[in-house]
Structures are given as C-alpha cells and as structure tokens.
Amino acid sequence: MDHDSYSLPLSRRPRRLRQNQAVRDMIREFRIEPAKLIQPLFVEDVETQREPIESMPGMHRFGRNDFIEELKRLVDLGIKGVAVFPKIDPSLKTGTGREAALDPDGLIPRLARTVKEAGIPINLIADVALDPYTTHGHDGVVDAASGEVLNDATVEILAEMAVNYAGAGVDWVAPSDMMDGRIGAIRDTLDESGFEKTIILAYSAKFASAFYGPFRDAVGSSKKGEYLDKSTYQLSPSNVREAMVEVDLDIHEGADIVMVKPAGAYLDIIRRVRERCEIPLAAYQVSGEYASIHAASQMGWLDYESARDESLLAIHRAGADLILTYFAAEVAGK
Numbered sequence: 259m260d261h262d263s264y265s266l267p268l269s270r271r272p273r274r275l276r277q278n279q280a281v282r283d284m285i286r287e288f289r290i291e292p293a294k295l296i297q298p299l300f301v302e303d304v305e306t307q308r309e310p311i312e313s314m315p316g317m318h319r320f321g322r323n324d325f326i327e328e329l330k331r332l333v334d335l336g337i338k339g340v341a342v343f344p345k346i347d348p349s350l351k352t353g354t355g356r357e358a359a360l361d362p363d364g365l366i367p368r369l370a371r372t373v374k375e376a377g378i379p380i381n382l383i384a385d386v387a388l389d390p391y392t393t394h395g396h397d398g399v400v401d402a403a404s405g406e407v408l409n410d411a412t413v414e415i416l417a418e419m420a421v422n423y424a425g426a427g428v429d430w431v432a433p434s435d436m437m438d439g440r441i442g443a444i445r446d447t448l449d450e451s452g453f454e455k456t457i458i459l460a461y462s463a464k465f466a467s468a469f470y471g472p473f474r475d476a477v478g479s480s481k482k483g484e485y486l487d488k489s490t491y492q493l494s495p496s497n498v499r500e501a502m503v504e505v506d507l508d509i510h511e512g513a514d515i516v517m518v519k520p521a522g523a524y525l526d527i528i529r530r531v532r533e534r535c536e537i538p539l540a541a542y543q544v545s546g547e548y549a550s551i552h553a554a555s556q557m558g559w560l561d562y563e564s565a566r567d568e569s570l571l572a573i574h575r576a577g578a579d580l581i582l583t584y585f586a587a588e589v590a591g592k
C-alpha cells in the first residue's frame with residue numbers, strides 16, 4: 259500500500275462540508291417537494307366514513323364526504339395530485355367487471371363530478387384496471403374455461419372505462435393492468451370521444467410483487483393472507499430488459515408519463531428508465547413498502563421519520579420526478 263496518500267496534513271477533507279446544519283443545507287442535492295408527491299386514497303360508497311386500514315397505519319377508507327374534505331386538506335398542504343382507489347361493494351362485482359367499471363354513475367364518476375363541481379384544484383388520477391370490479395380480483399377478463407386473463411377483451415373494456423372516467427372529470431387515467439396495447443387503445447378512444455386533454459399515466463414497468471398485499475386487503479380485491487398470482491401480465495422481478503420493452507411501447511403508444519412500481523426494490527429500473535427517455539417518470543412506493551416501514555418502526559427497530567424520508571429520497575435520487583406514496587400528505591405537511 260502507498261502510505262504517502264495517507265500522510266498528514268490532508269488536503270482533501272470532505273467532512274468540511276458536513277460540519278454544521280447550515281452548510282449541509284447549502285450543499286444538499288435532492289429535496290422532496292410537495293408538488294412531486296401524489297397521495298393515493300381509498301374510497302368506499304358511503305356518505306360519511308373514515309375507516310382505518312389495519313395493515314396501512316394512518317390510511318383510511320373514506321366515505322364520499324370525507325374524501326372531499328380530505329382533498330381540501332391535501333390542497334392546503336401543497337399536494338397537486340391524488341390517486342383514488344375504490345372499494346366496491348361485492349354485490350356489484352362480476353366476472354368481467356364490465357358492468358360496474360362502465361357505470362356512468364359508479365363511485366369514481368360520481369366522485370369525479372363532485373370534485374369538479376366543487377372546483378377543487380387538484381389533479382384527480384384514477385386507475386384503469388378491472389381488479390376493483392371483478393369477483394376474482396384479476397385486472398382483466400378471465401376466460402371461464404382456461405382461466406387465462408384475456409388481453410384484447412380486457413383492453414376493449416379498459417378503453418371504454420377510461421372514457422367513462424374522463425367524461426366525469428377524471429384528469430389523469432392510470433392504466434395499471436399491464437395488458438398489451440392498452441395505452442394505444444385508450445389514447446385513441448379518448449381522442450375519438452373528445453378527451454384529448456386527458457393525461458395518461460402509464461403503469462409501464464409494473465412488477466408481479468409481494469409488496470401489494472396491504473393494498474389488496476384495503477380494496478378487498480383478494481382475501482387476506484392469500485396471494486393472487488398476476489405473473490401472466492405483470493413483469494417478473496427478475497427481468498430488466500423486458501421492463502424497458504414495456505416502457506418503450508407505452509411511450510410509443512402515447513403515454514404522457516411512465517411509471518415504475520414498486521419503487522424501493524426497483525431503484526435500478528427507475529434509473530434505467532430515467533436515462534432512457536425524456537418524458538416525466540413516476541414511481542409508486544406501494545402499500546407493502548409503507549407497511550414495512552410502519553411495522554418495523556412500531557417494533558422499535560427503525561426510526562420512523564428518518565426511515566420514511568430516506569426511502570423517499572432514494573426513489574427521487576434514482577430518478578423519479580413524481581412519487582406516488584402513502585406518506586405524501588404527512589411529508590408535505592412537515
């Protein structure tokens with residue numbers, strides 16, 4: 259070893275720039291801003307309700323009125339976008355999900371009309387996928403004989419669903435289903451119906467992940483403790499290049515913003531996508547990521563606020579412009 263390079267006095271002392279809070283603030287490279295955070299919210303078709311979601315501490319299933327109140331609170335905190343997820347009454351679910359998903363008086367269209375009539379200045383983002391509406395919880399139509407999740411039959415419904423939502427006032431549609439060709443079909447159908455201003459946030463690199471567990475619990479799309487395998491349409495966690503193919507296709511088909519999901523375990527994918535394209539990139543810090551930080555903190559094994567903030571910084575640093583996170587309101591308000 260060359261001992262000369264360790265000889266004193268040291269000419270390079272990186273710790274100079276860490277010696278007090280003021281200098282640390284001045285050299286800070288990344289910062290989480292409220293405008294970059296999108297809050298996911300759960301809703302249920304009742305007038306007033308704030309039902310806590312057990313596996314997602316601090317999150318609730320809001321009734322219609324409470325949802326509107328919550329939106330106003332988020333606006334005051336500087337949040338510009340909210341992603342809404344419905345828990346649908348089981349009696350309305352069917353094998354295809356078609357009836358409830360295309361109902362112009364369904365929960366999401368009714369809420370969207372209320373938000374627009376009230377003039378709440380927030381972007382309303384709604385998932386386009388069939389899982390809240392199907393009895394089996396898959397994101398698409400399941401062929402009764404083979405059990406296969408049918409691509410083209412699903413895409414047809416999703417395109418109509420996007421128009422149904424856009425017509426009611428949803429600002430961004432977010433296809434989260436991972437069917438082939440759905441971005442192009444949704445874009446065409448929206449445009450033909452006069453909704454050329456509706457933004458498409460594409461769940462482009464969405465992986466078949468174990469980290470969606472608490473979410474499925476929250477919207478009632480799978481039975482508690484039961485893992486629903488979506489690996490014939492969601493990406494394998496082992497594949498990077500395949501994820502890039504999905505991103506390229508979605509951009510080609512007309513996505514305005516692409517998304518990687520989950521976030522924390524897929525920072526390499528976020529970085530790759532960021533370097534690959536010039537359109538905005540979102541990342542979704544999913545329910546299981548949120549629940550893990552809460553659970554470990556409750557055990558006293560992690561410091562809650564620093565673990566939370568560090569998890570968000572990592573996602574931003576990897577290259578995400580926007581972050582969907584259950585921490586959004588809390589972090590924006592601190």
Ligand code: PBG
Binds near residue numbers: 385
């Ligand atoms: C539905 C959907 C899921 C999530 C968002 N939209 C679950 C799934 O694909 O099974 C997960 C979000 C989260 O876990 O926070 N297509």
